Amino acid sequence: MKPGTRAGQADAQEASPSHGAEASDQLYERLSAYAGRPAATAGTGRDPVNAPMIRHWCEAMGDTSPAYRGPDAVAPPTMLQAWTMRGLSADPEPDDGTGRSAAYGELLGLLDGAGYTSVVATDCEQEYLRPLRPGDLITFDAVIESVSRRKTTKLGTGYFVTTCMDVRADGELAGTHRFRILKYRPAQRKSAQRKSAQRRTAEVEKEPALRPRPVINRDNAGFWAGVAEHRLLIQRCTGCATLRFPWLPGCNACAGQEWDTVEASGEGTVFSHVVMHHPSFPAFDPSGEGGPYAVALIELAEGVRIVGNVTGVPYDKVRVGLPVRLEFLRTDPDLELPVFRASEGG
Amino acid sequence: MTEAYRVGDELPPLEIPVTRTLIVAGAIASRDYQDVHHDAELAREKGSPDIFMNILTTNGLVGRYITDHFGSAAVLRKVAIRLGAPNYPGDVLRLTGRIVALEDVALEGENRSLIEVAVTGDNRIGRHVTGKVTVAIPVAIPGAIPGAVTVAITEGGGA
Structure with missing residues (x-):
């Protein structure tokens, strides 16, 4: 230094x-x-x-x-x-x-x-x-x-x-x-200016924090098109039939470049998870307060895994093996995401 | 008569009000004239809601917490801290500590107990500081140290 x-x-x-x-x-x-x-x-x-x-x-x-x-x-x-x-x-x-x-x-x-x-x-x-x-x-x-x-x-x-x-x-x-x-x-210039303005004008209205936008490109556009129709699509290699997720241009098993899709049934279990305590990201916290939230790796019934939020249970009730079911969450007017609801209520 | 220190002992917590005066005085005493430590308007322009405590002040407060507890004959050997949630004016920093290692060593020809303390400091936002402090206290000077203890002699320090 x-x-x-x-x-x-x-x-x-x-x-x-x-x-x-x-x-x-x-x-x-x-x-x-x-x-x-x-x-x-x-x-x-x-x-x-x-x-x-x-x-x-x-x-x-x-x-x-x-x-x-x-x-x-x-x-x-x-x-x-x-x-x-x-x-x-x-x-x-x-x-x-x-x-x-x-x-x-x-x-x-x-x-x-x-x-x-x-x-x-x-x-x-x-x-x-x-x-x-x-x-x-x-x-x-x-x-x-x-x-x-x-x-x-x-x-x-x-x-x-x-x-x-x-x-x-x-x-x-x-x-x-x-x-x-x-x-x-x-990263937070805008939000800081907003806070500053609030202080000056004693304005108390609070804008909700927004999640980051997905980066959509040729390789993953099909996935987001599926989300828009409330379908979770998994890529399948047409050469060797290996499923893959997240979306990639080629097959890791046979290097084939041709693929089609399989719609996930929506059943899965928590394969692993972490709890995010700090720093707080209000957009990811269901309460909007920025408190802890769970980020889980879900193993879908089809065998591939996807990172997502678990809903329906508090963050500290998420555990490995917890059965979950796919649903779609509109986080704000411009964003809808696949999330996973715990199917046994805790 | 003396009370021995043991691994696992908790230090009494120390609550320090994070006043604007403390933040500014600490910054200036450490010769740190970054505007985010004394000028709220410029701090806001840089994306911070207010001025916040500098790392040197946190370091000094952690050191004080340890020597307040172990007495004026205690000498700091290592202080390692990591910062998290900022200390803004109006908050309260609550320092806690727990003894995680103890050993007796000879330092400059005198016997010392090296005590390693894991320190945390929380404010209302979250965890402001996590750290480890190694402090040397004299061994068996009657009356000088309220809790000198002799334990197995091993090589090396902590942290």
Whole structure:
């Protein structure tokens, strides 16, 4: 992590798998080349470790420990990163003492240029090897440890960047600081503006959250045409009669490209499931409140499996083997989806 | 007279009101001038409903929670946190902790108990923070530590 001012936080944990499908990720190939390169070289702390900053920190945190006061005071170990922060200074310059490397600047620049302009901090792992005392001069070096593939989170789509910093006091290693940020493209601008407008006008009417729209293309158009007629269609290879789902251009068994369809009877059982607790997606929660909801892998009577929601029972009553029956749910005026109703009432 | 720490012990919860003052003071004390930590209008423009606490403040509060409990002779060795639901003004952060590992080691020639605590912090939105903290406390200094304990000596730290 560069030692600058980019520390934030938010709902940045990865979202449900249904949001995460990303076909090609060419940017990742370019970003991942930066792993192992320096993030900061020979950075120096803006100020030596000092009693006033320690006191301000303790006052803010409500930390009354006597270890951080008096003639033998040490700095709270959790201040480690604070000593490396640039503070309220202008845009980075080569000699601004932050030591930020050209490589790290390029990496962030690539992300900014691709629209991933926002940043939040998600993880901080620190190890403290020796106490910091007033007067200690801080220096640091950091490396870009890794860049993730593109991930979709509640905040938006982006890339996690992990850096690891060695912090030295008077030249001696005093601590290590691993830091992870999400560089992302905000996903909720519209909804935030709406919330903001609501605050200003005291308007309380609430728009329902909408589910994401399906991406319909030549390979799956037949499936969605079936849904529109309330038929769940499974592809069948006309060469070897193997059923397949989800829809694909070719047969995984014989590589045949010719196919027809079989309409699912609608009977199935829960093969596996997960419960989505956080972050909340109000559109997926039957109550619209964003509470937990179950995402199940349904094994249809025909033998293929499909991901979907289970209705008719609370999320915590979904279990492996639960018999379900297909039905179609209109989630909003423009979207209808196959869902699966538990057929034994719990 | 001393009460031994044991794996599985729960720390008393600590509830911290998340005031606007705490968020701003924590950001400035950590030299973090990102506008989302002090300017509500700019935070909203960036898609956040309000300003929110920065990760350094959460880190500091987690550290304080542990040293408040184990006493001023306790020294933090590791703090690792992951953030989830943001801390917005008006919320309350409720920190809880549970001892998950204990061992005695020699550090710089002195015997210490290394205690690893799993920490969680919840607010009304959900889980704000999950983390693990390793803290070293002196062993058998009469009266200094309310609960020093000696357990089997093993190598290495936790987390």
